[in-house]
Structures are given as C-alpha cells and as structure tokens.
Amino acid sequence: MTLIGSATGRCLxxxxxxxxWSAMPAHAQQAPTQAPAMLPSAAVERETGEDLPLWxxxxxxxxxxxxxxxxxxxxxxDLLVGASAATTTGFFVVNAATAAxxxxxxxxxxxxxxxxxxETTEQTIVEKTILYRFIGVGRNFTLGYLYGxxxxxxxxxxxxxxxxxxxxxxxxxxxxxxxRPERTP
Numbered sequence: 001m002t003l004i005g006s007a008t009g010r011c012l013x014x015x016x017x018x019x020x021w022s023a024m025p026a027h028a029q030q031a032p033t034q035a036p037a038m039l040p041s042a043a044v045e046r047e048t049g050e051d052l053p054l055w056x057x058x059x060x061x062x063x064x065x066x067x068x069x070x071x072x073x074x075x076x077x078d079l080l081v082g083a084s085a086a087t088t089t090g091f092f093v094v095n096a097a098t099a100a101x102x103x104x105x106x107x108x109x110x111x112x113x114x115x116x117x118x119e120t121t122e123q124t125i126v127e128k129t130i131l132y133r134f135i136g137v138g139r140n141f142t143l144g145y146l147y148g149x150x151x152x153x154x155x156x157x158x159x160x161x162x163x164x165x166x167x168x169x170x171x172x173x174x175x176x177x178x179x180r181p182e183r184t185p
Contacts, residue, residue, distance in 0.1 A: 054111055057176075062104045065172040070096050072164050073140075080157055081148045091147045098143070102135050120177045129169050136165055 052060070074092050081087070115124050140161045144154030 055108070058104060058108045058111060061107055061172065061176050062100055064176075065103055065169065066096065066100050068168045068172070069165055070099060072168065073099075073161065076160050076164070077144070077147070077157060080144075080153055080160075083147065087147060091143065094147075095143055098139055099136075102139055103132075106132055106135060117177060117180065122174075122178070125170065125173045125177060128173065129166060132169060133162060133166060136169075137162060140165075 070092065073095050074088065077083075077091055077095075078088055083091070110128060114128065137158050141154045141158040144157030145151060148154055148157060
C-alpha cells in the first residue's frame, strides 16, 4: 500500500507542477506581433481574438485540463485497481500521453472548425463537451481494460470518468472560452 500511495503521490506532484508551469506564460505576455499579409492557406490559423496564437492557446488549455484530469484519473484508477507502483506509474504515463494528444488534437480542430470565441456560448460548450466525451470514454475504457485487467474494471473506470472528467472539462472550457484569462480589454 505504501508503494501505491507513493506512486500516486508522485503522479499528483507531477500534475501540480504541470499546472503551475502552464500558468507561468500568462504572467509573461509579449506584445502582439503583426502577422504577414499573405500566408499559404494551409498555414493560416483562425483568429482567436486574443493575444495568444491558436496553437499556444490550445497548448495551455491542454496543460490546465490534463493536469486536473490526469490527477483525478490516477486517483480513481488506484482506488479501483489497487495495482502495484509500476502498474500505476505505467498507467499514468500512458494516460497522460494519450489524453494530452487526444485533447490537443480535438481542441485544435474545434478552434479551427467550430464557432469562434466570440460566438462561444454555454450551449456550444455543452455540445463540445458531449462530443469530446465520446473520445474520452473510448480511451478510458481501453486503458482500464489494459491496465485494470477486465471489462468490469474498465467499465467502472470509464463510467466514473464520465462524471468527474465532464465537470473538469466544463470548468476548463468555461474559464478559457467564457472568462478568457488572456483577453485584452
């Protein structure tokens, strides 16, 4: 039990460090630069209405969401499975990598293809959350099955994940898309 607790503790510490690190760039804003007048269409990103380039804003959103979501995932996984420190650490690494890749890809596509930030409402955030949950449930069931050892554990992990991860996702979206911490007056 001590090994599991210490592995979970290290994972939570890592998540806290990621959270603090992701908040640092907000304090060191640079003056906005002018974009070139003509760029090839493949390189043009949708205007976010903020000082941050789209890729950087998406990266920061990914870091803030994943720090909280991965910490919660490790705690729930540890409670459900009670695995060894090596299994919990392996789960954390794979979960963090796959979750960050899935979220970043989804968020970047949404920012380019979905409504603009000025068109974002609570309704569009709910629609976005529901769409992302399909990705999250499939990924979490797979990880629960691979690391938890069976369909029952995988189903329990994915089911619990729907509850807590949806609230984390909604909070992250609301802060970034409604409150917009980087928005200039």
